[in-house]
Amino acid sequence: MTTPSDLNQPLGGNTMPRFGGLASMMRLPVASTAQGLDAAFIGVPLDLGTSNRSGARFGPRQIRAESCLLRPYNMATGAAPFDALQVADLGDVPINPYSLSKSVELIEAYYRDVLAHGCTPLTLGGDHTIALPILRAVAQRHGPVALIHVDAHADVNEHMFGEPIAHGTPFRRAVEEGLLAGDKVWQIGLRGTGYASDDFDWPRQQGFTVVPAHEVWWQSLTPLMAQVRERIGPDHPVYISFDIDGLDPSFAGGTGTPEIGGLSVAQGLEIVRGCRGLNVIGCDLVEVSPPYDSSGNTALLAANLLYEMLCVLPGVPCR
Numbered sequence: 001m002t003t004p005s006d007l008n009q010p011l012g013g014n015t016m017p018r019f020g021g022l023a024s025m026m027r028l029p030v031a032s033t034a035q036g037l038d039a040a041f042i043g044v045p046l047d048l049g050t051s052n053r054s055g056a057r058f059g060p061r062q063i064r065a066e067s068c069l070l071r072p073y074n075m076a077t078g079a080a081p082f083d084a085l086q087v088a089d090l091g092d093v094p095i096n097p098y099s100l101s102k103s104v105e106l107i108e109a110y111y112r113d114v115l116a117h118g119c120t121p122l123t124l125g126g127d128h129t130i131a132l133p134i135l136r137a138v139a140q141r142h143g144p145v146a147l148i149h150v151d152a153h154a155d156v157n158e159h160m161f162g163e164p165i166a167h168g169t170p171f172r173r174a175v176e177e178g179l180l181a182g183d184k185v186w187q188i189g190l191r192g193t194g195y196a197s198d199d200f201d202w203p204r205q206q207g208f209t210v211v212p213a214h215e216v217w218w219q220s221l222t223p224l225m226a227q228v229r230e231r232i233g234p235d236h237p238v239y240i241s242f243d244i245d246g247l248d249p250s251f252a253g254g255t256g257t258p259e260i261g262g263l264s265v266a267q268g269l270e271i272v273r274g275c276r277g278l279n280v281i282g283c284d285l286v287e288v289s290p291p292y293d294s295s296g297n298t299a300l301l302a303a304n305l306l307y308e309m310l311c312v313l314p315g316v317p318c319r
Contacts, residue, residue, distance in 0.1 A: 007086050010072050018068040024089040025124070026067045026307065031088035034119035038085040039313060041122050041306065042114065043092035044107060047289075048100040049129030049167040051160060053256040055289035059299070060092055060124040062290040067303035077273060078319030079311035087310065090114070104133045104165060111137035115282075120313055122306055125286030127256070128155055131241050132170040138282050139179040142237040145281065146184035147171075148228065150246035150271055152191050152213070152259040154203050167287070175206050182207035184232045188224070188271060189213045189246035192259035213262055221267045225274025232278055240275060240283040240309060242268075244302055252301055254293020265301065272308040276318070283309040 011027035024030050025041035034040055043060025050056060072082045081087065093110045095103040111134050114121050123134065128151075138145055149155075153168065156175075160166040165173065174180050190200055191213040203210055209231075211224065232238060245255045248262035263271075288302045311318070 007082055008088055009082050010070065013071075021068075023061070023064045023068070025064050025303070026070050028087060028089050031090055034090060034114040034117040036086060037088055037117065037119045038315070039087045039120040039122060039310060040090045040114065041087070041124060042090045043124045044095065044126035044130045045092050046095045046103055046107075046126045046130055047256075048097070048103060049127045049165070050256050051166065051168060053289055053292060055291040056125060056127045056256060056287055058290045059126055059286075059288035059302070062293065062296070062299040063124045063285070063288060063302045063306070064089070066296050066300040067307070069300065070303060070307050074308070074311050074318070077276075077311060079316050080318070081310045081313065081316045084315050084317055085313065100129065100165065104129070108133035108136050112140065115141045120280070121282050122309055123284035123286075124302070124306065125284055125288070128167040128170055128241075128243055128286045129165060130286065131284060132165060132173050134282065134284065135170070135174050135179045135239065136177070138237075138239055142281055144178060144181045146181050146232045146236050146238040147186070147241065148238060148271070148275060149185065149187045149241045150189050150263070150268065151187065151241075151243040152189060152245045152262060153243070153257065154187055154190055154200055154210070156199075156202050171203070181236065184236060185209065186211065186228055188221075189263045191261050216263070216267065217261075221270040222274060225271060228274065229277055234277055235279055237281045238275065238278045240272070240280060242272070242283070242285045242305060243287045244285065244298060245287055247301070252298045254289050254298030255287045256289050256292075257287070268305060269308060272305060272312060276312040278312075280309070280313055285309070
């Protein structure tokens, strides 16, 4: 029988100073394979799909660096993920920095292998293009998934500069390829200017529930997440895709396409914590751009959100 003493633990700040040691996610052991892991942090250092400010290719490295401040026990929820799950950092997917199409193929193949080991991936992006190949791999294993998508943008463009795959198109392609259960998709935090009402109307036509940011200003999102859990149910596979620009740039300015009037940090936490009880089978946190994150606060926020995602995976004990 596996006990907590048999499981990987983050390197503690009283064992090694937080500015020392390897810069893995939460200073966990680094593994070369997903075999034997229940969950793994994976970096995808890709920003070939960005349309404005680049730099998300450096996101995984900076998120890992800031994650040295995290500790294993969640004081708010009582979640203790490292007492129940074998977790490691698998490093980065070796993308092709000269070809977006080849990189998409490499990402999909990598995640198929991870999922074949029964390992739940938690992804450090990278731009939002990466959601498409990950969802392809996830849907191959689990079938069409429910989606909780936090973002300023719907990312359902028909194309960008004539290209079908970019960081603004993944969820239109996912619908076309049958990767999503449309009536179990929630897009939270959408806002800003657009080219036409279709930018947000098209998702609704697919059965998505769209929650614009202005409709939840100053509100707790705990009641909303209760509705999400009721609609999705406890058994249907759920994927969480969290674009850091879903949060207001006053909290997370280190991103490529910031939009004013976004969600608060507290609301972001309520969304992720509200996923407890769902069958979460994968997560990503994307669009952190360190060149625009001079304080490191955006990457620190991203690291905390990824940890919170780990805390809501099935099988993690909490109060």
